[in-house]
Amino acid sequence: MELRHLRYFETLADTLNFTRAAERLHVTQSTLSHQIRQLEEELGQVLFDRTNRKVALTEAGELLRSHFVPALQQIDRGLQALTQPxxxxxxxxxxxxxxxxxxxxxxxxxxxxxxxxxxxxxxxxxxxxxxxxxxxxxxxxxxxxxxxxxxxxxxxxxxxxNEELRLCVAASHPLARRRRVRMVELHQRRVVLLPRQFSTRGLLDECFEAAGAQPLVVAELNSIAPMIELIRQTDLAGIIAESAFTPSPDLRLIPLEDPSPIRxxxxxxxxxxxxxxxxxxxxxxxxxxxxxxxx
Missing domain, CATH: 3.40.190.10 (Periplasmic binding protein-like II)
Structure with a gap:
């Protein structure tokens, strides 16, 4: 079944006249009749009663119209949205x-x-x-x-x-040259983290506990941009998402493991x-x- 078959069906169901429907569709009556027959053969149903020189919808035609006309209208609205975004x-x-x-x-x-x-x-x-x-x-x-x-x-x-949170440090930090850092290695290290009302902080606290690590939280900031700037200017380490990080020659972003904080x-x-x-x-x-x- 093709979209044009349904458009031909919709127009004929609206006019109930092959001549007017063909004019509206800019096709010949024979073309319209052929397309309607193709649709009926594919569905195995007679859609129009063509007796006594009149055209009327059959019960199957009424059922098809009730389901497909709203769908065609929705398609037209979608096409309009594309052409006039x-x-x-x-x-x-x-x-x-x-x-x-x-x-x-x-x-x-x-x-x-x-x-x-x-x-x-x-x-x-x-x-x-x-x-x-x-x-x-x-x-x-x-x-x-x-x-x-x-x-x-x-x-x-x-x-x-899913995204892994990573360790962010200045290029001069002792961990800056590491390829990976274990969570336990942050034990007693000076860090800046989000405040406890953030869900990400809760995730990190769980990871620290699982690793048996207790970092020294010397600063809490509720926004990532100032946190990164603080890390750039100090010996503090932070844990952030890569999606929030803009590469910089004076900063390093290092994967964490055992466990890897994933949100x-x-x-x-x-x-x-x-x-x-x-x-x-x-x-x-x-x-x-x-x-x-x-x-």
Whole structure:
């Protein structure tokens, strides 16, 4: 079955007249009749009653029309959105991301989204994972890029990829030339970490405990950019995601092991809410961008 067969069927079902339907489709009556017969033969059903010089839908034709006409309308709307991308969506989209993803991933996605939909206003907030969960639950956000929240059955979580957190040190740091560092080697070393209200800090504390390490947390910063700048200017070590790191000759990013701290970011939205085309398209943009981080 081809799309043109369904378009011919839709037009004839609308006009119930072969002459008018052929004119509307810009084909000959014989071509239209042939295409309708092909469709009927493929379906094994008679779709039109052609007796007494009148055309009427059969019961099978009525059933087909009730299912396929809405589908054709949806296809037409999708094609229109492709040919007129700037006019397809409008309104406002409110999203939030944790610090790591708001550094590079989210700006990249917003840029790609606005290239197709310049009439949409995108509002982005940088929040902790718990704040994102709360604001999604209260209806103040459309979409979140964060981690699986605990005790939030009202939210859907869609994993995007797994990422390893890595040790970040200045080029002059004693560990800067290492290819890998074990978590236990950070015992009693001076570090800067995120505050305890961040889910990533909880993950790191669990890894330190599993390794039997107790680092000296001499600074806590709630944003990655100033943390990296502090590491650049001091002997402190930090643990960050590669996605939040911009290569620099005076910094080193080193894999961690035993255990390797791994987290899984994903998309978050509220259950039971009818997601708009705007939200769905932004989610698709984020999925495509995140696929580059997978593995």
């Amino acid at each position: 700037g006019d397809a969506l409008a309104g406002e989209l409110c999203i939030a991301a944790t610090h790591s993803f708001n550094t590079r991933l989210v700006p990249l996605c917003v840029s790609a989204f606005l290239a197709y939909h310049p009439n949409v206003k995108v509002a982005v907030e940088e929040l902790s994972a718990e704040q994102i969960a709360r604001r999604l639950s209260s209806g103040h956000l459309d979409l979140g890029v964060s981690y699986r929240p605990a005790d939030r059955p009202e939210l859907w979580f869609e994993p995007l990829y 899984t970011p994903g998309l978050l939205w509220k259950k039971g809410v009818n997601r708009s085309p705007t939200v769905k398209h932004m989610a698709s943009v984020i999925r495509r961008a995140a696929s580059g981080h997978a593995g």
